[in-house]
Amino acid sequence: MDENQKKTALRMIPYGLYVLTAQAKDGATTAATVNWVTQASFAPPLVVVAVKADSNAYAVIRASGSFALNFLGKGQQSVAFNFFKSVEREGETIGGERYRVGTTGAPILEATPAFVECRVIQTVDHGDHSVVVGEVVEAGVAQEPEGRPDDAVLWLKDLGARTFYGG
Amino acid sequence: MDENQKKTALRMIPYGLYVLTAQAKDGATTAATVNWVTQASFAPPLVVVAVKADSNAYAVIRASGSFALNFLGKGQQSVAFNFFKSVEREGETIGGERYRVGTTGAPILEATPAFVECRVIQTVDHGDHSVVVGEVVEAGVAQEPEGRPDDAVLWLKDLGARTFYGG
Numbered sequence: 001m002d003e004n005q006k007k008t009a010l011r012m013i014p015y016g017l018y019v020l021t022a023q024a025k026d027g028a029t030t031a032a033t034v035n036w037v038t039q040a041s042f043a044p045p046l047v048v049v050a051v052k053a054d055s056n057a058y059a060v061i062r063a064s065g066s067f068a069l070n071f072l073g074k075g076q077q078s079v080a081f082n083f084f085k086s087v088e089r090e091g092e093t094i095g096g097e098r099y100r101v102g103t104t105g106a107p108i109l110e111a112t113p114a115f116v117e118c119r120v121i122q123t124v125d126h127g128d129h130s131v132v133v134g135e136v137v138e139a140g141v142a143q144e145p146e147g148r149p150d151d152a153v154l155w156l157k158d159l160g161a162r163t164f165y166g167g
Numbered sequence: 168m169d170e171n172q173k174k175t176a177l178r179m180i181p182y183g184l185y186v187l188t189a190q191a192k193d194g195a196t197t198a199a200t201v202n203w204v205t206q207a208s209f210a211p212p213l214v215v216v217a218v219k220a221d222s223n224a225y226a227v228i229r230a231s232g233s234f235a236l237n238f239l240g241k242g243q244q245s246v247a248f249n250f251f252k253s254v255e256r257e258g259e260t261i262g263g264e265r266y267r268v269g270t271t272g273a274p275i276l277e278a279t280p281a282f283v284e285c286r287v288i289q290t291v292d293h294g295d296h297s298v299v300v301g302e303v304v305e306a307g308v309a310q311e312p313e314g315r316p317d318d319a320v321l322w323l324k325d326l327g328a329r330t331f332y333g334g
Contacts, residue, residue, distance in 0.1 A: 006306035009281040010206050010214070011316040012238050014183045038205040039177050040217035041294025042333060047177070048215050048298055050207035071179050114176040124289050124300050127208025131215055133291050133298055139173035148324050149178040157315050166209060 011164055015156040017080045019070040019112065020049060021094070023105035024063035031094045031107060032057040032086035035156050035165055036129065037069060045136040047118060050129040052167045057086045058130055065120050067134060068106035072154035073113040080154060084165075103138045113152060114141045129167050178331055182323040184247045186237040186279065187216060188261070190272035191230035198261045198274060199224040199253035202323050202332055203296065204236060212303040214285060217296040219334050224253045225297055232287050234301060235273035239321035240280040247321060251332075270305045280319060281308045296334050 015035040023029045034057075036050035049069065051058045061067045072080055079097065087095040089107065099107035104117045118134025125131075145152035156165060182202040190196045201224075203217035216236065218225045228234045239247055246264065254262040256274065266274035271284045285301025292298075312319035323332060 001303070001305050002307070005281075005308045006212060006283070006303060008308045008311060008316050009238065009283050009306045010212065010303070012183070012281055012312070012320045013204060013206060013214075014181050014317040014320065014322055015205070016179065016181045036205045036207055037180060038182070038203045038215060038217065039180060039333060040203055040215070040298050041296040043295050044293070045173060045177065046217075046294045046296075046298070048205060048207070048217070050205065050213075050215070071176065114172075114179055116173070116176050121293050122291050124291065126211070126288050126300065126302075127213045128210050129208040129213075131207050131213070131298070131300055133293065135293075136168070136173060136177070138168050139176045140169070141172045141175045144175060145179070148328060149175050150181040150324050153179045153181065155181055157317050161315060166206060 016153045017072045017156060019083050019109055020057055020067055021070060021107040022060045022064045022067040024060045028060050029089040029094060029107060030057040030060040030086050031083050033080050033083040034167055036167055040133065047116065047134050047136060049132050050167060051132055053125060053128055053130045055086060061132060066104035066106060066118060068102055068108055068115050068117045070109040070112040071114040073152060074154055076154050077159055080159060183320045184239045184323060186250050186276055187224055187234055188237060188274040189227045189231045189234040191227045195227050196256040196261060196274060197224040197227040197253050198250050200247050200250040201334055203334055207300065214283065214301050214303060216299050217334060218299055220292060220295055220297045222253060228299060233271035233273060233285060235269055235275055235282055235284045237276040237279040238281040240319060241321055243321050244326055247326060
C-alpha cells in the first residue's frame with residue numbers, strides 16, 4: 001500500500017467539528033475537539049465518534065457511559081482551537097465557555113448551535129483511537145438553520161487550507 | 168427528546184459520498200452509495216461505515232469480510248444516484264460503471280478519483296444500520312488533488328438543497 005495515497009484518500013473524507021464533552025460519576029469532566037463523527041443508524045438513532053484511546057476524554061467517557069457532541073457553528077474557529085487539547089471544568093466554564101449540565105451530566109456549551117447527548121452502546125478498541133457507538137438520547141438546536149443544516153456547522157476545511165486533524 | 172431537533176442536529180453532520188463495493192467468496196457482488204463514513208484511527212488505519220442491516224450490501228460484506236469505498240468526485244452526482252439502490256455486477260460493468268477487481272476482490276470503479284479497500288475488523292449490529300469497522304489495506308488516488316483533498320470529493324450537499332440520505 002502506498003502510504004501517501006492512503007493519506008490523501010483518507011483526507012478526502014469531509015468532516016464537521018464538534019466539542020466532545022462528558023462527565024464521569026466522580027465528577028471528572030472533559031471537553032475536546034473531535035471531527036471523526038458519523039451518524040450510524042436511524043432507529044435507534046446511533047452516532048459513532050472515534051476518540052483517542054489514551055486520552056482523558058476517552059477515560060471520562062468510559063467512566064461515564066455517556067457523552068455529548070456540541071456542534072460548532074460557522075465562525076467558531078477559535079472555539080475549535082480552544083479544545084484541541086482536552087480541558088476540564090473550571091467553575092462555571094470549561095475551556096472558557098459557559099455551559100449547562102445535560103441529562104447525561106455532560107457539559108452542554110451555551111455558545112454552540114446544536115448538540116446531541118448519547119449513551120454508550122459499545123466501543124471497539126483496536127487502534128490509536130477507539131470507536132464509540134452511542135445512542136442519541138437527547139438533542140437540541142438553538143436556532144433552526146435557514147438553509148441546509150450541514151451548511152450551518154463549522155467544517156474542518158474552514159480551519160484553513162493546510163489544517164488537518166484526526167480524532 | 169424533541170424528534171425534530173434530533174433530526175435537524177443529525178442533519179448538521181457533513182458527509183461525502185462513496186460507492187461501497189464488495190465481492191463475496193461465492194462471487195456475489197454489491198455496489199451501493201453510502202455517506203455514513205468516518206476515519207476512526209491512524210494506526211492501524213481504520214474507517215467506519217454504517218450499512219443498512221437488511222441490505223444485500225451488508226450480506227455481501229459479511230460473506231466477504233472486506234469492502235471498498237470508492238470516493239465520488241465533484242460532478243459525479245449521476246454516479247451517486249445510480250447506486251442509491253444497490254446493484255450487482257453485469258459482465259465488465261457494475262451499475263453501468265467500468266471497474267477492476269481490487270486486492271480484496273471488491274470492484275474498484277475506474278471513474279472515481281480515489282478508493283480505499285478494507286478488511287472487516289468488527290461489526291456492531293444494534294440498529295437499522297450496522298457499524299462496520301474496517302482496516303485500510305489498500306488505497307489509491309487517481310490524481311493528487313490540487314487544493315484540499317476534501318474539496319475534491321462529492322459532498323452530500325452537492326446533490327441539491329433538499330436531498331438528505333443516510334447509510
